[in-house]
Amino acid sequence: MSRIYEALRTAENVRRERPGEPAQKKRAEAKPAASQAAVMTGRRRSRRWAIDVVVFVYGHSSAKNPFYEEAHTIGVNAYGGLLLMSSVVRKGQKLLLANKRTQMELECTVINVGKKHSKTVEVGIEFLKPHPEFWQIPARQAEDEE
Numbered sequence: 001m002s003r004i005y006e007a008l009r010t011a012e013n014v015r016r017e018r019p020g021e022p023a024q025k026k027r028a029e030a031k032p033a034a035s036q037a038a039v040m041t042g043r044r045r046s047r048r049w050a051i052d053v054v055v056f057v058y059g060h061s062s063a064k065n066p067f068y069e070e071a072h073t074i075g076v077n078a079y080g081g082l083l084l085m086s087s088v089v090r091k092g093q094k095l096l097l098a099n100k101r102t103q104m105e106l107e108c109t110v111i112n113v114g115k116k117h118s119k120t121v122e123v124g125i126e127f128l129k130p131h132p133e134f135w136q137i138p139a140r141q142a143e144d145e146e
Contacts, residue, residue, distance in 0.1 A: 046078035046130065053135055054100040057085060059093060070100070074122065078132035080108060084120040089113060095125065097134075104134050 053073040060066055067087050074082040089095065093110045112124030127134070 046132070048075050048077045049135070050075050051135070053081075055083065056098040056100060057083070057087070058096040058098070059087070059089065061088065062090065071123075073135075076135045078130040080111070080124065080126035081135070082114075083123045083125060084117070085123045086120050088121075089123055097125070099134055099136065102134075102136055106131055106134055 051073065053076060055071050055073065056068065057071050058066070058068050069085060069087050071083045071085045074084060076082075089110050091110055091113060095108050095110060096105060097108055098105045106127055108125040108127050110123055111126045112122075114122035114124065116122075
């Protein structure tokens with residue numbers, strides 16, 4: 001986090017008007033901060049696993065009607081996952097997920113509504129706090145990823 005803060009502070013300082021300095025020099029100074037920020041944006045908070053986990057999704061439609069569906073994951077990590085859902089959801093919406101195999105339940109927030117497929121849409125969800133145990137990734141697979 002401090003690297004991001006430092007990059008933003010450096011960029012802000014470069015943008016400020018400094019009397020007597022040519023604009024080319026200001027742009028040249030800005031390039032290292034921009035390239036450093038680009039490297040930072042590709043970082044993830046935790047490893048991803050491409051596994052299919054069946055989850056039950058509970059929520060409310062925009063008309064406040066409750067819905068329930070069985071969905072599948074495309075990919076997961078400690079902070080959430082990417083689901084294939086047929087129900088219409090919106091960014092910021094709260095959902096309750098139940099892992100079919102373990103019966104664990106967790107509240108999550110829709111953070112992205114992405115690609116549409118024939119009858120489903122990709123929905124990115126995030127837990128309120130990290131819960132890698134929700135997905136029950138086998139210990140051997142988790143070690144292989146480290």
